[in-house]
Amino acid sequence: LLLASSLRWKDRDVDDTCPVDPPNLTGPVNVNLQEAPVLGDVSMDHLDVTFGGYWRPPNCTARHKVAVLVPYRDRREHLHIFLNHIHPILKRQLLDYGVYVIEQYGDEPMFWKGLLYNVGFTEVLKNRSYDCFVFHDVDLLLEDDRNKYSCSSSPRHLSVAIDKFNYTLPYKQLFGGVTLLSASHYQTLNGYSNLYCGWGGADDDMYLRLFHKKLKITRPDKTVARYKMMRHDQTKLNPYRFSLLKTSQDRYGHDGLNNLHDMDYQVVSVHQYHLYTHIAVFVATRK
């Protein structure tokens, strides 16, 4: 009897947390840029992903609950290539994850990436809890699955070595491309600035926020933090980016998550497709 009850106790005590080093990682990953896959085919490869783009390891409890946020507009092919590429990697990393595509709607010519990240972060947390957020450009494809999409105690810059820059970091302060922040750090930083539009600067502004909050950035080794960038026509440059950066320090306390309600946008719909949750955000045309 004693033996039976101690066995039962042991059963309850079993630690089923996923291993720190997931056993199925392959290291280098093939990146296929040749043609965009048909999304229906990608779906068939991922019947275990639940609607909304959610998955969690079936045989162990994930160590990390991760939301992948992808701001997006007008790049369907890139999105399909991205989705085809990212799901198998996140699975092999044994993450409990959700993929979110935050699409800008409306005729506004500029793309408001920082605003979209803040809206995405806020919307996502209304329905699910996540401890970790990945901020991911849609045009970057990871080349080595040992580059982990899970938060540690410090903010992390993952896209260290991009083919476009000959696999070297262009400058030490770069915090764009693919980054990881815990939900609480993102809140502490007041998210991204809502004021940057078009290409350039929003990520440098985030770097300054981290600097002022004395949050140290960590980076994985460049041998694993490798990405291929998909080519596209350059989005419109933001002519105000340097002057905005000059005032970053005075603004970050009141420009970000905490003044989203003052911004001219509207969440039009939140729709769960098979491989991702789509958040449509109408951004009014600026005068």
Ligand code: NGS
């Ligand atoms: C800097 C931009 C960043 C940008 C980085 C890399 O010059 O926003 O290049 O860009 N800063 C300013 O323009 C102030 S990349 O070629 O990877 O798109 O992230």
